[in-house]
Amino acid sequence: xxxxxxxxxxxxxxxxxxxxxxxxxxxxxxxxxxxxxxxxxxxxxxxxxxxxxxxxxxxxxxxxxxxxxxxxxxxxxxxxxxxxxxxxxxxxxxxxxxxxxxxxxxxxxxxxxxxxxxxxxxxxxxxxxxxxxxxxxxxxxxxxxxxxxxxxxxxxxxxxxxxxxxxxxxxxxxxxxxxxxxxxxxxxxxxxxxxxxxxxxxxxxxxxxxxxxxxxxxxxxxxxxxxxxxxxxxxxxxxxxxxxxxxxxxxxxxxxxxxxxxxxxxxxxxxxxxxxxxxxxxxxxxxxxxxxxxxxxxxxxxxxxxxxxxxxxxxxxxxxxxxxxxxxxxxxxxxxxxxxxxxxxxxxxxxxxxxxxxxxxxxxxxxxxxxxxxxxxxxxxxxxxxxxxxxxxxxxxxxxxxxxxxxxxxxxxxxxxxxxxxxxxxxxxxxxxxxxxxxxxxxxxxxxxxxxxxxxxxxxxxxxxxxxxxxxxxxxxxxxxxxxxxxxxxxxxxxxxxxxxxxxxxxxxxxxxxxxxxxxxxxxxxxxxxxxxxxxxxxxxxxxxxxxxxxxxxxxxxxxxxxxxxxxxxxxxxxxxxxxxxxxxxxxxxxxxxxxxxxxxxxxxxxxxxxxxxxxxxxxxxxxxxxxxxxxxxxxxxxxxx
DNA sequence: TTAGGGTTAG
Numbered sequence: 001x002x003x004x005x006x007x008x009x010x011x012x013x014x015x016x017x018x019x020x021x022x023x024x025x026x027x028x029x030x031x032x033x034x035x036x037x038x039x040x041x042x043x044x045x046x047x048x049x050x051x052x053x054x055x056x057x058x059x060x061x062x063x064x065x066x067x068x069x070x071x072x073x074x075x076x077x078x079x080x081x082x083x084x085x086x087x088x089x090x091x092x093x094x095x096x097x098x099x100x101x102x103x104x105x106x107x108x109x110x111x112x113x114x115x116x117x118x119x120x121x122x123x124x125x126x127x128x129x130x131x132x133x134x135x136x137x138x139x140x141x142x143x144x145x146x147x148x149x150x151x152x153x154x155x156x157x158x159x160x161x162x163x164x165x166x167x168x169x170x171x172x173x174x175x176x177x178x179x180x181x182x183x184x185x186x187x188x189x190x191x192x193x194x195x196x197x198x199x200x201x202x203x204x205x206x207x208x209x210x211x212x213x214x215x216x217x218x219x220x221x222x223x224x225x226x227x228x229x230x231x232x233x234x235x236x237x238x239x240x241x242x243x244x245x246x247x248x249x250x251x252x253x254x255x256x257x258x259x260x261x262x263x264x265x266x267x268x269x270x271x272x273x274x275x276x277x278x279x280x281x282x283x284x285x286x287x288x289x290x291x292x293x294x295x296x297x298x299x300x301x302x303x304x305x306x307x308x309x310x311x312x313x314x315x316x317x318x319x320x321x322x323x324x325x326x327x328x329x330x331x332x333x334x335x336x337x338x339x340x341x342x343x344x345x346x347x348x349x350x351x352x353x354x355x356x357x358x359x360x361x362x363x364x365x366x367x368x369x370x371x372x373x374x375x376x377x378x379x380x381x382x383x384x385x386x387x388x389x390x391x392x393x394x395x396x397x398x399x400x401x402x403x404x405x406x407x408x409x410x411x412x413x414x415x416x417x418x419x420x421x422x423x424x425x426x427x428x429x430x431x432x433x434x435x436x437x438x439x440x441x442x443x444x445x446x447x448x449x450x451x452x453x454x455x456x457x458x459x460x461x462x463x464x465x466x467x468x469x470x471x472x473x474x475x476x477x478x479x480x481x482x483x484x485x486x487x488x489x490x491x492x493x494x495x496x497x498x499x500x501x502x503x504x505x506x507x508x509x510x511x512x513x514x515x516x517x518x519x520x521x522x523x524x525x526x527x528x529x530x531x532x533x534x535x536x537x538x539x540x541x542x543x544x545x546x547x548x549x550x551x552x553x554x555x556x557x558x559x560x561x562x563x564x565x566x567x568x569x570x571x572x573x574x575x576x577x578x579x580x581x582x583x584x585x586x587x588x589x590x591x592x593x594x595x596x597x598x599x600x601x602x603x604x605x606x607x608x609x610x611x612x613x614x615x616x617x618x619x620x621x622x623x624x625x626x627x628x629x630x631x632x633x634x635x636x637x638x639x640x641x642x
Numbered sequence: 643t644t645a646g647g648g649t650t651a652g
Contacts (some may be wrong), residue, residue, distance in 0.1 A: 144644050335650095
């Protein structure tokens with residue numbers, strides 16, 4: 001029986017080989033067609049193509065042509081795949097010449113294969129030339145070009161091609177839509193495309209669906225992305241990854257993790273992309289313990305660069321630099337993102353000098369810095385008070401690394417000068433900077449004014465922020481406090497009125513802490529936590545103890561009258577204080593107390609955290625939306641500037 | 643012969 005099956009198999013192979021071998025070109029000499037030696041030549045050529053033996057296949061093709069035998073479209077196509085597999089550009093171009101020699105009119109699919117080869121070799125012009133000369137273009141020809149335009153970020157050309165294709169009468173398929181969606185950079189286009197896909201009944205294709213979810217997420221239309229996802233009856237891993245990634249990238253970490261749980265329950269195995277997005281969600285939510293659990297699964301994909309970079313970032317952003325360094329040291333391959341992540345991570349967590357050492361190591365390793373690397377370097381300089389070094393890096397970045405300073409780099413230098421109390425120079429730089437300063441630029445100056453108590457400049461900076469970002473509650477609050485501290489009550493009323501008129505309310509402060517894999521959230525005045533009474537009792541005891549060693553609540557940080565609360569109480573129950581006390585109650589002595597906040601930490605809580613860290617001999621790490629604070633032995637890594 | 647998802651700052 002086995003022998004019969006083997007014979008049947010042999011027979012099929014031979015027939016298939018014969019059908020490929022004997023399709024000579026119209027103008028080719030047929031003299032050798034029935035000649036066994038010519039047939040052997042052709043067979044050998046076909047075999048070499050299928051074996052991806054490019055050098056010998058090229059030789060065989062030449063020998064064959066010397067005998068007047070020419071390959072058919074299928075075999076040429078195999079040879080082109082051979083060139084692609086070996087990244088052999090020159091040979092690919094040579095095959096192109098052969099295809100069009102002897103007046104042969106190649107079939108459409110062969111020209112498509114050639115176009116695809118040029119696209120993959122990044123030779124868009126050559127692909128375009130072939131495409132333009134085609135007498136007949138089918139959906140594959142158009143899709144290959146649309147995909148090439150999308151890859152080259154030529155969005156307009158990709159979308160225009162879709163229109164031209166329709167005008168020519170070619171009907172787009174799921175391949176076309178999943179390609180053109182990558183080029184979609186505006187909502188109007190996207191809505192039209194989406195309708196078109198529904199009409200053609202292509203919306204349920206998994207490739208189209210994942211591309212739709214991805215593009216809606218990238219255009220900040222998460223609700224639409226979720227809608228597309230929820231309509232899914234059948235899906236695959238990539239569709240799940242698209243929604244998890246979209247949520248994680250749009251600061252919806254909680255929801256990303258929920259979808260991840262649903263995906264696991266649905267029986268899907270995770271891959272590198274899933275884990276990368278889950279890590280990103282952990283990073284956003286500062287979930288160190290969950291991140292550590294994911295780390296165990298990452299070990300399965302040890303050499304995946306993107307995944308390791310995400311892991312590195314998770315440890316940095318959760319304030320755990322030892323683990324970040326350990327991951328970094330074990331990485332088999334590192335790229336500019338790995339280095340930039342480490343440099344920024346060290347700098348943001350207060351290890352500026354080490355960040356600059358890493359920058360030197362990076363240069364020695366031969367990795368070229370990019371604009372983000374330089375941001376990390378400048379950040380490190382400003383946080384270590386290295387004004388001269390910061391200036392040097394800023395002024396030489398173009399010369400040494402070919403990177404033009406952008407608004408963000410100016411922002412770092414304004415911060416650097418601001419920290420050093422050089423407010424006049426900071427203002428001068430804003431006036432001289434290339435491009436218009438934005439709200440963030442002025443907010444940076446405002447921060448410096450607050451620290452160095454320059455009231456007039458602070459008012460000016462705050463006004464500039466509000467001109468550019470009229471809804472910025474934080475700046476209104478700050479401005480109101482500045483006026484109140486200067487006894488300018490009329491101005492205080494004006495700010496309050498403006499807030500009321502515009503319906504701007506101060507975002508309630510919220511702090512999160514992870515204990516036993518559970519997230520505990522605290523809001524000012526919120527008594528919903530099961531241990532609320534005990535937390536408040538312990539907090540009062542702690543404040544009493546701290547006052548014994550000189551702690552005086554700093555009521556400068558209370559927004560006068562705006563919240564209608566008692567000033568002391570308002571300060572006393574700030575969310576981070578509640579979270580710190582809960583951490584002291586719930587975590588073992590050797591564990592750091594890690595807290596994430598949605599608002600910037602206030603001066604009073606900052607002093608409170610420093611004193612608690614010293615008195616209780618604990619490491620307290622608080623991550624606010626901009627800065628990291630490591631409180632230990634009565635000092636903070638931010639150097640009291642934030 | 644054509645297609646989809648993951649990493650650094652802000």
